[in-house]
Amino acid sequence: MAVSRRSLPARAVVLASRPLGEADRIVRLFTREHGRLDAVVKGVRRSGSRWGGRLEPFNLVDLLLYPGRSLYTVTQAQPLADYPRLRGQREALVAAAVACEAAAGLTSEHQPDEAVFDLLVEVLGLADAGLAAPAARSPFLAGVLFRLLAAAGLRPVLEHCAVCGGGGRALGFSAARGGLVCGDCLHEGAPVTPEAVAALVEARDVPLAGLAGRPPSAAAGEALRHLHALYAWHSGGRLRSLHFASATG
Numbered sequence: 230m231a232v233s234r235r236s237l238p239a240r241a242v243v244l245a246s247r248p249l250g251e252a253d254r255i256v257r258l259f260t261r262e263h264g265r266l267d268a269v270v271k272g273v274r275r276s277g278s279r280w281g282g283r284l285e286p287f288n289l290v291d292l293l294l295y296p297g298r299s300l301y302t303v304t305q306a307q308p309l310a311d312y313p314r315l316r317g318q319r320e321a322l323v324a325a326a327v328a329c330e331a332a333a334g335l336t337s338e339h340q341p342d343e344a345v346f347d348l349l350v351e352v353l354g355l356a357d358a359g360l361a362a363p364a365a366r367s368p369f370l371a372g373v374l375f376r377l378l379a380a381a382g383l384r385p386v387l388e389h390c391a392v393c394g395g396g397g398r399a400l401g402f403s404a405a406r407g408g409l410v411c412g413d414c415l416h417e418g419a420p421v422t423p424e425a426v427a428a429l430v431e432a433r434d435v436p437l438a439g440l441a442g443r444p445p446s447a448a449a450g451e452a453l454r455h456l457h458a459l460y461a462w463h464s465g466g467r468l469r470s471l472h473f474a475s476a477t478g
């Protein structure tokens with residue numbers, strides 16, 4: 230099949246998918262070349278569709294995208310990875326869903342960011358290899374959310390008080406101020422335990438491959454709640470996939 234001059238090649242992670250009309254879907258993609266964008270997949274919901282399962286959420290695919298007036302249309306899809314083990318393990322599936330939802334919420338359309346793309350591919354690969362902890366208390370998920378916030382320019386301040394800049398012991402976390410706060414500035418934030426401060430530092434410093442093998446902990450769960458508050462403050466909405474994990478985990 231000849232490549233149309235106007236079709237754009239893109240390597241993409243499928244973040245999400247929703248029905249369109251009777252036979253089509255709109256997929257939300259994070260592409261390496263063009264950042265986040267939505268594209269129509271025509272006929273994908275018909276039985277015997279030529280697309281098969283290639284454009285399911287959390288798949289890594291090479292695509293050709295035909296630009297339309299408001300949306301792209303997927304004209305070719307070549308699967309690269311579909312992470313089959315991830316789909317059979319609940320915690321891994323929740324971790325993948327949280328990462329993809331947060332990436333969608335923290336990025337702007339058509340803003341390429343290769344670091345975010347590489348991070349998503351790393352997260353999906355590690356989740357596919359298996360996670361030790363329930364998502365809501367997962368050191369891995371705290372590390373993922375920390376990195377996505379940092380990539381969006383919202384790197385949580387852990388080094389000094391986010392309000393006064395002082396070096397006093399961290400007693401709170403302020404989503405509005407973007408990090409840990411000292412005792413003098415505690416009125417600006419929610420209380421934080423020393424264990425959660427340590428978990429936030431680990432989320433920042435320990436490679437994701439190391440965090441993936443860590444057991445669940447209350448401290449990681451608390452760190453994740455503070456990071457989630459920071460996410461919600463800036464994105465204007467909470468992560469539905471994380472709410473699901475907390476409600477049922």
Ligand SMILES: [Zn+2]
Nearest residue numbers: 390393411414
């Ligand atoms: Zn302070």
